[in-house]
Amino acid sequence: MYPGLLHELHKRxxxxxxxxxxxxxxxxxxxxxxxxxxxxxxxxxxxxxxxxKGALYSxxxxxxxxxxxxxxxxxxxxxxxxxxxxxxxxxxxNVEVLESCEVLTLSLESHELLLKTIPPYETxxxxxxxxxxxxLLSRIENSLGLSAEEIYSRFLExxxxxxxxxxxxxxxxxMGITPVTLSRxxxxxxx
Amino acid sequence: MYPGLLHELHKRxxxxxxxxxxxxxxxxxxxxxxxxxxxxxxxxxxxxxxxxKGALYSxxxxxxxxxxxxxxxxxxxxxxxxxxxxxxxxxxxNVEVLESCEVLTLSLESHELLLKTIPPYETxxxxxxxxxxxxLLSRIENSLGLSAEEIYSRFLExxxxxxxxxxxxxxxxxMGITPVTLSRxxxxxxx
DNA sequence: CGATTTTTTGAATCATATCAACGTACGTGG
DNA sequence: CCACGTACGTTGATATGATTCAAAAAATCG
Numbered sequence: 410m411y412p413g414l415l416h417e418l419h420k421r422x423x424x425x426x427x428x429x430x431x432x433x434x435x436x437x438x439x440x441x442x443x444x445x446x447x448x449x450x451x452x453x454x455x456x457x458x459x460x461x462k463g464a465l466y467s468x469x470x471x472x473x474x475x476x477x478x479x480x481x482x483x484x485x486x487x488x489x490x491x492x493x494x495x496x497x498x499x500x501x502x503n504v505e506v507l508e509s510c511e512v513l514t515l516s517l518e519s520h521e522l523l524l525k526t527i528p529p530y531e532t533x534x535x536x537x538x539x540x541x542x543x544x545l546l547s548r549i550e551n552s553l554g555l556s557a558e559e560i561y562s563r564f565l566e567x568x569x570x571x572x573x574x575x576x577x578x579x580x581x582x583x584m585g586i587t588p589v590t591l592s593r594x595x596x597x598x599x600x
Numbered sequence: 601m602y603p604g605l606l607h608e609l610h611k612r613x614x615x616x617x618x619x620x621x622x623x624x625x626x627x628x629x630x631x632x633x634x635x636x637x638x639x640x641x642x643x644x645x646x647x648x649x650x651x652x653k654g655a656l657y658s659x660x661x662x663x664x665x666x667x668x669x670x671x672x673x674x675x676x677x678x679x680x681x682x683x684x685x686x687x688x689x690x691x692x693x694n695v696e697v698l699e700s701c702e703v704l705t706l707s708l709e710s711h712e713l714l715l716k717t718i719p720p721y722e723t724x725x726x727x728x729x730x731x732x733x734x735x736l737l738s739r740i741e742n743s744l745g746l747s748a749e750e751i752y753s754r755f756l757e758x759x760x761x762x763x764x765x766x767x768x769x770x771x772x773x774x775m776g777i778t779p780v781t782l783s784r785x786x787x788x789x790x791x
Numbered sequence: 792c793g794a795t796t797t798t799t800t801g802a803a804t805c806a807t808a809t810c811a812a813c814g815t816a817c818g819t820g821g
Numbered sequence: 822c823c824a825c826g827t828a829c830g831t832t833g834a835t836a837t838g839a840t841t842c843a844a845a846a847a848a849t850c851g
Contacts, residue, residue, distance in 0.1 A: 799846070801845105816827105819825090
């Protein structure tokens with residue numbers, strides 16, 4: 410039951426069988442088909458989601474109506490809008506399914522209860538955010554002052570598997586360039 | 601003693617007098633003058649730092665030798681390179697003093713000890729990283745697909761106080777544009 | 792006050808975006 | 822199972838916005 414989530418928890422903390430069961434009991438599985446939305450702009454996010462299987466991505470829509478991919482979510486990752494979840498303010502993100510998914514969801518109340526009652530759960534969350542923060546800062550650092558071509562090359566090195574599962578125009582959006590520019594870069598790099 | 605750090609801790613968790621004293625006892629104060637370095641590229645970061653007073657900023661040097669500001673640190677903020685601190689790998693960042701500082705530093709061993717022995721300390725750290733992560737994701741979201749002028753306007757709204765304490769060319773670097781471009785934008789926006 | 796740092800300005804250049812058209816792959820209903 | 826429609830990727834021509842280079846003006850520091 411929920412092997413992905415268990416593996417993820419055990420990677421970072423040790424849990425007694427009782428704690429393990431207590432944590433799992435709060436999650437609700439949810440199946441989603443390609444093109445469905447997990448969340449939409451304006452929603453107040455009620456549940457955070459762990460990706461057990463499949464792939465999703467989140468994007469925002471800017472003042473000019475253009476869409477921008479903010480992050481991807483594959484097996485073993487968390488996806489959603491933590492800003493809206495924690496503040497209970499309307500989300501500015503859409504989260505759409507890329508490949509049919511099974512996600513495990515958890516309410517804010519459950520999350521807070523687990524934080525209070527199961528110390529290793531809080532430790533897990535601290536490590537999760539700590540790593541996510543460091544990774545995000547690297548993403549910013551790496552893109553500062555790089556040409557689109559350099560950003561692409563690094564992205565290709567760091568996440569080769571993404572190219573087999575995500576259409577190029579979404580990767581372009583994530584990188585902050587247009588699909589047209591990405592296409593030209595790829596031709597150049599290939600030669 | 602250390603009013604900034606105490607205020608920061610109490611904002612997020614409640615501590616018994618004993619816990620408070622235990623936490624504070626692990627910090628070592630350090631005074632730094634303008635233009636001094638707290639860390640330099642290549643260092644393996646041994647201590648994390650809380651800014652009690654003053655201002656600093658961190659920057660990286662890219663493959664073309666250009667410098668890019670990654671973050672600022674004012675009173676009540678943490679500053680440093682968490683990547684190097686947690687992994688004990690060489691840092692890619694320089695952290696330089698903008699206004700003479702008093703920082704409070706904490707070793708990795710102390711940090712780990714406090715996490716293990718003082719539960720509210722772990723809670724504080726989880727909340728700190730959680731907020732930092734959400735704030736950083738907003739920074740990325742905001743910069744995706746915005747013109748330099750829009751990035752400037754938002755920055756001005758969100759952090760007006762930074763303009764009174766940080767030279768414009770560092771702000772430009774943080775925003776990912778040249779000082780020349782920032783100057784032109786400001787002329788436009790002012791008119 | 793003189794020296795250094797920071798900010799502004801103009802002109803030329805370069806990278807990426809935009810617009811528009813076309814080719815290709817995919818999958819859905821007939 | 823084929824045909825049509827939609828989504829995706831590529832290409833060329835042109836436009837735009839930011840950078841670079843160079844110099845001067847303004848602000849700050851010792």
